[in-house]
């Protein structure tokens with residue numbers, strides 16, 4: 301398990317500065333960029349934490365320091381009670397990492413063989429490897445492409461294989477950097493459901509960076525918002541929604557053009573298109589539900605189609621920045 305304090309992640313004053321060399325012969329000084337700035341962070345066992353922020357806010361840099369890929373400039377970091385750089389091998393046995401943009405699989409080998417190599421690296425017994433692989437293959441529905449070389453997989457298939465590879469050795473902490481980037485709606489949903497089940501069944505601690513509010517809402521109980529390398533918000537998901545009023549939009553296609561639906565309880569009419577044939581109503585999921593809104597709309601007009609638009613994570617982050625700067 302984690303260290304004696306029960307903390308899976310613990311950082312104090314964690315800082316990373318990038319310095320750039322000026323061009324040869326240039327009279328410019330070295331550039332200096334503080335990517336992570338005195339970050340104090342604690343994550344306890346079993347938590348699921350979303351780490352969000354604008355592009356360049358310092359998310360990946362933090363993650364890389366947590367898993368020993370990048371050396372901090374100053375401050376301290378302990379991951380599952382270990383020093384990520386000095387105890388990198390021990391860390392690898394207890395932590396799983398998925399970088400959405402990078403692969404830990406062997407491109408020319410079938411998925412099955414990548415799993416076997418990783419199982420050998422982690423020292424799994426043959427029986428354990430079989431059992432664990434079978435469990436992950438079933439849960440992630442990978443049976444149809446276990447014999448396919450990784451390079452031939454679709455992005456959604458590959459991401460499932462990446463997550464399975466990271467979980468083969470039953471790590472207590474799973475770190476995911478943009479796990480659903482580029483995935484279609486169904487693949488995202490499958491992956492999220494799997495991660496929720498993984499947590500429920502194995503108590504795995506999750507830390508993930510994402511630009512997708514759906515990931516945060518479905519996977520994370522706690523949210524950290526980082527701004528220029530500093531924490532701008534640390535609280536529960538519900539608190540985040542309260543702080544920024546994360547609203548959802550119900551997009552309704554009506555059977556006939558009609559007046560703006562401005563009197564539906566618990567909603568605000570955002571706008572109408574095509575003479576009222578399509579109408580957008582915003583609602584606060586903490587106060588009402590899409591089903592209730594739909595029922596109220598059905599008393600006023602005939603609905604032929606609908607969709608729900610999630611709040612945009614960039615808006616949420618902007619609101620947090622505005623509130624805290």
Ligand SMILES: Nc1ncnc2c1ncn2[C@@H]1O[C@H](COP(=O)(O)OP(=O)(O)OP(=O)(O)O)[C@@H](O)[C@H]1O
Nearest residue numbers: 318319333335353354355356357358359360361362
């Ligand atoms: N190797 C590097 N050398 C120089 N600067 C870097 C390096 N890696 C990151 N940076 C800079 O540090 C800052 C933080 O980058 P980081 O990748 O951690 O951001 P991020 O929050 O993960 O962003 P994104 O959402 O775009 O992935 C950025 O300004 C980036 O340009």
